[in-house]
Every structure is written in C-alpha cells, then in structure tokens.
Amino acid sequence: MYLEYFGLTKLPFTISPDPDFLYPSPGHQEALAHLSYALTDQGGLICLTGEVGTGKTTLCRALMESVPEGDHIAYIFNPQLSPLELMQSLCDDLRIAYPEDASLRELYSVINQALLDFYSRHQRVICVIDEAQAMPPALLEQIRLLTNLETHREKLLTLVLVGQPELRDVLARHDLRQLNQRITTRYHLNLLTRDQVAAYLNHRLSCAGSEVSLFDAQAITDIWRASEGTPRLINSIADRALLGAYATESTHVTRAIARQAITEVLGEPYKPAKSRRPRQLVQSSRGVQLVAENPWWPKAAMVAGFFMVAVMAGWLFSATNTSSSDSTLTSGLSAMQGAVKEALRSVDETDPNQVLADSLGIQGDPCDEAGAVCVRSDWAISELKAIGQNSVVRLIDGRWQALAEYQGGYAGEALVHWRPPVSYQSPLKPGQTSPVVRWVRSELGITWNQDWTSIGPGGVTVAADPDFYDPLLEQAVAEFQITQGLKADRIIGPKTLMYLQASAE
Known part of the structure; x- marks a missing residue:
C-alpha cells in the first residue's frame, strides 16, 4: 500500500528470511x-x-x-x-x-x-x-x-x-x-544495539529502493527499546509504522507513529523505559568521592534526612502525649529503617559487579574480595547451576541478574564469583608443576606414592615431585571431565576446579 507513496520497489520489512535483505552487523x-x-x-x-x-x-x-x-x-x-x-x-x-x-x-x-x-x-x-x-x-x-x-x-x-x-x-x-x-x-x-537498529532500518530501506531515512531518531529509539533489538520484531513494527505514516500522509515515521505501531504489534500500550537519573556531585571533596563511587548516595541521604525528621517528630510526640504507646513509635522507626535499607540497595543493573555485590550482600567490588576472583564466561545456564558458585548473568535487554533470580532471556555471558583452591594460580596442563596438583589429586582420590622412583635423562634417578601433573592424574582428570559432561581437554582450569568443588560438597 505504501510502496509508491515512499518510492519503494518492494516491501522492506517482511518477516520472511530473505538473504537479499541480510544486514551485515x-x-x-x-x-x-x-x-x-x-x-x-x-x-x-x-x-x-x-x-x-x-x-x-x-x-x-x-x-x-x-x-x-x-x-x-x-x-x-x-x-x-x-x-x-x-x-x-x-x-x-x-x-x-x-x-x-x-x-x-x-x-x-x-x-x-x-x-x-x-x-x-x-x-x-x-x-x-x-x-x-x-x-x-x-x-x-x-x-x-x-x-x-x-x-x-x-x-x-x-x-x-x-x-x-x-x-x-x-x-x-x-x-x-x-x-x-x-x-x-x-x-x-546477540541482539542489535540502538545504533545497529538505526543502520538496520536504513539498510533494509536502501535494499527496497529508498534513498533517504524514513524514521526519525526518537522513533528509532522507541523501536529499539520495544523490540529489544530483535530483527523480527523490528520488521513487524517498522512495517506497521510505515503504513501508519502513509495513512496520516506523513513524510516519515515520527515517535507518535512508532509508538502506535508498537502498540498494534505487541498488543499493549507502549510504556517508555524510565531513563536513569544522572549522578550528582556534592560540593566537597569527600562528597564528590562518595557520589562517584555510590550513585545511590543522594537518594539515601534524602531518605536518611526524612528518617531523622521522623525520629525527632516521634520523640516530641511521645514527650507531649503520654497516652501514645512505645510500639507506635517503634513501628514507625522500623518502617523508616526499611526505607533507608531499600534506598541503599539500589544498584545499576547494567553493571555486573554491582549486581554481584548486591546478590552477595557486600559493599565494594566483589572481585577485589580477599581470596575470591571473578571469572567471565559464556557457559550455559545448566553449567552455571551445576558449579554452585554465586553468579550473575547478562540478559538480552542488557541488564544483569543474579543466577538465583534468573527466569529466562540469557544473552550468553556470565560473571562468576569464585573462591579457588588456595594454591591455584593459572590453568595447568599435563607435564607442568603446581601446588594445586596435590589438591586435585586429593579430590579425585588419586594416591601419591612418595616411594616412587623417577628416572630422568641418561637413566639418572631423580626425586619425584608431588606437585607434578603426571599421566596417572591426567587420566583421572579426563575421566572426571567426561563424567561431568565437560570437554576432556585434561586442563586443570577454573571450570574443572569448580566442578570438583561442587562434587565435593
């Protein structure tokens, strides 16, 4: 219907998998x-x-x-x-x-x-x-x-x-x-970013014969947010939006037209995402540092101010009204304490470290915690659950979420909070030496015989090293990896060690 109106030679946003329209993101x-x-x-x-x-x-x-x-x-x-x-x-x-x-x-x-x-x-x-x-x-x-x-x-x-x-x-x-x-x-x-959605729309329009962009910047942003960067949804919304522009005799798709198209395609009124408030700076050197490190500081300070007002008001009320009970004041203070705690809990869900710290109930960077390291991975959800470590996963909408709260929409990236064996430093291959070998041998039940004799070059007898990753242990590691559904690469790395830790619990 709108092809001649916009000077197009074919429909640019069909949902059929046409290779001619493949966008090279x-x-x-x-x-x-x-x-x-x-x-x-x-x-x-x-x-x-x-x-x-x-x-x-x-x-x-x-x-x-x-x-x-x-x-x-x-x-x-x-x-x-x-x-x-x-x-x-x-x-x-x-x-x-x-x-x-x-x-x-x-x-x-x-x-x-x-x-x-x-x-x-x-x-x-x-x-x-x-x-x-x-x-x-x-x-x-x-x-x-x-x-x-x-x-x-x-x-x-x-x-x-x-x-x-x-x-x-x-x-x-x-x-x-x-x-x-x-x-x-x-x-x-992965899904498309906002800039990629803009390029995607223009690419398909160009393939259909258009020489100009038919979507304004605000419309593109709303289409990206509503579709979460999913090409098939983008096509459905964009097709409906062009039809809306044609019906209203508009030369391009405006934000209002795009939102109406989103409503018609998704079947519910469009609700724009709330934008994050910019961080504020306090006019003191210490205040600047606090706000920079903690974006929830202004909110927490405001709630704390109300808390102090409530404390003073409660004290004055109880001092002038002897008929009031202590329970009324106590319940009011408890409610305000809960509000303060909730304010302090606010985290940036696009920052995996903040989400991880919140899930662990700690302050500061969890990756800097003594005895712990953070491991970035692309492991499957089933593997993350199997290792039993505190983890956060990235969702397709860009947010991070604790694994314990995960419901769906995994984007294939995770951050694992791990406490490795004390002696572990880096992945170990057969033939190398590391103190972690003793721990692995113990977990797998492989006995180390101190009376073994090791023959070196030229037939010279050398002392056997208990930290040496020997062939017997290599075979045991491979068998363990196979039983756990892991790739039998015989490398003692984070994933294998985490599975060993989980099997020991």
Whole structure:
C-alpha cells in the first residue's frame, strides 16, 4: 500500500528470511564467517545459537545461496522427526535413491556410500538442521552417528546445528557429551544495539529502493527499546509504522507513529523505559568521592534526612502525649529503617559487579574480595547451576541478574564469583608443576606414592615431585571431565576446579 507513496520497489520489512535483505552487523558477519567454515574441508559439526527472531534462518539461507555449484546441501527444519524420518529427509534433499522399506541401518549404509561417491568427485555435502533445541535425545544421537561418516583423512558430511539459546543447555547434558565434544565451531548471535537498529532500518530501506531515512531518531529509539533489538520484531513494527505514516500522509515515521505501531504489534500500550537519573556531585571533596563511587548516595541521604525528621517528630510526640504507646513509635522507626535499607540497595543493573555485590550482600567490588576472583564466561545456564558458585548473568535487554533470580532471556555471558583452591594460580596442563596438583589429586582420590622412583635423562634417578601433573592424574582428570559432561581437554582450569568443588560438597 505504501510502496509508491515512499518510492519503494518492494516491501522492506517482511518477516520472511530473505538473504537479499541480510544486514551485515558485526555479529551477523562473524556468524556468517563461522557458517562459511562449512564450505571448507574441515567443517565437521558447527553450532549457531541465538534468541528467537535474531536472523539465524536468514543466515542459513545466505549460507545455502553461497554454496558453490556442484556441492550439495540439505535443510532439515522439522525437529520432531524420528531417526528414520531424519535419514529419509536427508536422502530426499541430497537426491539419494533408497528403497521405500529401507531400515535405519540400511539408510545409514546408503548415505555413507553416496557421500563417498560425492567425495570422490570433490563435492562437499552440508546439512543444516534448524530448531535443533527442540530435538529429542534420540534424534540428536542419530546426528552424532552421522558425524562418524568420514574417510581416514576428512569428514564426509558437515552438519550445522541451529537453535535458540536452550540448545546450549541441551548439548551440555551428560548423556549428550559425545555430541557436544564433536562441535568444532560455535557462535551465539546477540541482539542489535540502538545504533545497529538505526543502520538496520536504513539498510533494509536502501535494499527496497529508498534513498533517504524514513524514521526519525526518537522513533528509532522507541523501536529499539520495544523490540529489544530483535530483527523480527523490528520488521513487524517498522512495517506497521510505515503504513501508519502513509495513512496520516506523513513524510516519515515520527515517535507518535512508532509508538502506535508498537502498540498494534505487541498488543499493549507502549510504556517508555524510565531513563536513569544522572549522578550528582556534592560540593566537597569527600562528597564528590562518595557520589562517584555510590550513585545511590543522594537518594539515601534524602531518605536518611526524612528518617531523622521522623525520629525527632516521634520523640516530641511521645514527650507531649503520654497516652501514645512505645510500639507506635517503634513501628514507625522500623518502617523508616526499611526505607533507608531499600534506598541503599539500589544498584545499576547494567553493571555486573554491582549486581554481584548486591546478590552477595557486600559493599565494594566483589572481585577485589580477599581470596575470591571473578571469572567471565559464556557457559550455559545448566553449567552455571551445576558449579554452585554465586553468579550473575547478562540478559538480552542488557541488564544483569543474579543466577538465583534468573527466569529466562540469557544473552550468553556470565560473571562468576569464585573462591579457588588456595594454591591455584593459572590453568595447568599435563607435564607442568603446581601446588594445586596435590589438591586435585586429593579430590579425585588419586594416591601419591612418595616411594616412587623417577628416572630422568641418561637413566639418572631423580626425586619425584608431588606437585607434578603426571599421566596417572591426567587420566583421572579426563575421566572426571567426561563424567561431568565437560570437554576432556585434561586442563586443570577454573571450570574443572569448580566442578570438583561442587562434587565435593
């Protein structure tokens, strides 16, 4: 309806995954680079995750369009197939003939032979599996078996698992550790920032034939806040906003038009986010320092002032009115004390250190606490819960939240407050020496025999070092990592140590 009005050649904000409209944000470019790894001979198993509507399917379509002529690609988008139906769909997409009554075992053999034929003709084969987070364990096990199709040098099939953030939790399951360990490349697609949303809107308008921006700055900000940077929601809101501008004969989308579009798309009145009040400075050197370190100081000072007024008023009232009870004054003071505590509790939810300190109930930087360190990670929620450490996680709206209060919307970044073993300093590889080896050996129940004899170069007997990370302990560490669903890299690092600490409790 509005194409001719705005001089557009096609609809710029459809929600269909059209690769021609792919916006090359830094995140999408990096994700596409990871997917393009499938076009090499070292693809193996690739995993792409991202929130609903972030453009994962569009990226997959872009990958499929970039596959060179002669190579083969299959696209599986139904996560509720049976293992037999999965193999049949793979054969259908790759145009591999098979008997109608073929069993799962026979289909596996047919696919293996076809892949060997493709390989002999130097033709790559790629299989993209969408919505993988909804796949049952039996289907994921069948995918693992497909990764076994290989020559003595190269993989015959590259598999790309695409899914929502929950896919990372699924893969972290102990019974799926073999599949998880075979993933060679992983990437998590984040949501768009405010500046990226502005560029995204202009990019799609340009692809549709527009030479000017049709959204004013305030409208863009509201669209970003309402959509939280999700491309699919941005498209729905922007399409409705252009229709609104056309209906009102406006030359561009204003804030009022954008908010009406947001209401129509989301189904509820738009509520603009409250902006944070800027920090204030007190005209004294100590006051400036306090406010700079504690943005809640003005608020707390105000509440404390009211508290002092209440104390004086209560004292005067009780002194002139003997019929009043002490309980009335006590309850009033308790209420004001609660208000002061609540004011002091105010934290900046975009600062992980403040959120972490609040969850621990301490003042100052928790990462500077004696005996503790803060570890940044991209671990799955299930792993963060398994280690049992105090952690905060970043949500898709940019806020940080204590893991204990987490309800959903994980953006793939966490800050873990950890008290490592006293002797731990840095990740340890087999063959290295560190006092933490004794602690690990004790936790795993590996006995150290002081009577062992160690033979050095030239057959010279040397004293055995109890801090040496020896092969016996290396094997025990690898077995522990496997039982916990971790990558068996044999490295004694923060993640392995945290799992050891959790298993000991």
